[in-house]
Amino acid sequence: MTQKIPKKEVKIDISDGAAIPVRKDLGLFNAWWMTFFGAIGIIIYLCAVKPDPYWRILKFLPDGILVTFQVTILSILLSLVLGLITGLGRLSRNRLINLIASTYVEVIRGIPLLVQLFYIYYALGRIELFKDLPPLAAAVVAMGICYGAYMGEVFRAGIDSIDKGQTEAARSLGFNRAQTMTLVILPQAWRTILPPVGNEFIALLKDSSLVSILAVSDLLRRGREFASESFLYFEAYTMVALVYLVVTLFLSKAVSKMEQRLNYYERD
């Protein structure tokens, strides 16, 4: 039914997020150090030297950063739930469930996120069910549904990567299929799944800038509002870019730390 991947340990690399620094990769490690402190340095320098626009811009942004985080965290939670369901669905022996899960992945992956956001917010906005959805919730639903499809593939690959022998052993010990999955396979698969999930998290944080089109006042929207009133386009977008950079780099570091911790079999 589903193709089994012959390799024992599969490393899922989705280079959609930021380049995640690894200790082995010294060059990248240095690049991370450079950019992270470089960005912070530039922000501090600009605010100190030219506080008039830059400090004013920085003070204008915090509630936008908060909204960006809200959207990102809520969307990632939703996408994890959808991803797990989809991943299991894609591996299911039930033809119908398999078909539904696969179709969901195909449909979502074929539509650009920006179009999905417009669709869920404005096109479905006319339908009673979605009408009362506040912008933030609509944004979270759209982002969650989109990333759920990608996450489903991560889950599927992660579960697929666990040796068939594990299932066979568990089944012969008398575990039923559900027990095998929840008690034997998933705890092991989690280790393979988490790093790409961290990566998706970073990618989602960046993509969350798209929700500014739904009049959600996220970081980018706040920057645009500032620019449109003051005409300080260069200054406002420089600040927005730097703030995004600092946040993403910080998160990529956190993900890399987590990855190291999970890598107990390959520790050097």
Added chain:
Amino acid sequence: MFKRFVVVLLTFFCLTGSALAKDLVFAVDATYPPMEMVDAQKNIVGFGPELVAAIGKAAGFNAVTKNTAWDGIFAGLAAGKYDAICSSVSITDERKATMDFTDPYFDVKQGVIVAKGVTVNSLADLAGKTVASQIGTTGYFVCKKIEGAKAKSYDEIGLAVEDLYNGRCDAVIADDAVASNYALQHEQYSKKLTLAYLITPEKPEYLGIAVKKGDDKTRELINAGLKKIKENGEYDAIYKKWFSTK
């Protein structure tokens, strides 16, 4: 099909061929009916585009309109991507600091669109409500000034009206011509929405054509054309065509 294509191409060449006069490019955010919009044939039409075409004819230049997103339209002017902006730009002191304006060609008031049945007699009535407008417009600046109201900015005024229609915000503030077009004349929106209140500005608000700071040549050329069509009645004819219901 092919024949039609050839005909279109030919007319296109004829049009560009006859344009020996100097081209002036006007940036237009064509999402602001009836001031400027895109018709079913994808042409930029409306009061503004027709006006600049007439000004061009009177002043001896060829007016070319370029559809540009509102958010960033001023940055494009400063960067020299076009010669002028004719996109219902209100003349404000803040804007005058970064660009020059021609003589006013229209006077506007800000109109408040709300759902039918809601009464608004002053801006204070909007306290505690979510008030929306297009980003970077004078309408949005009004939204931000209303005490106790939550201001919300959209990329296009149409999206704000759609959200009002769907009940996701309580009021939309826009130029009166645009507001009345949505709230009173639009087939679907007019069933549920209404133009409840016209804000009396502290000082009159005018629309002008923006040119790059210091570009007096273009500004004077447009001014001369504008003066001419105001005198020969062409301006009134265009005005009547687009705002005959007033």
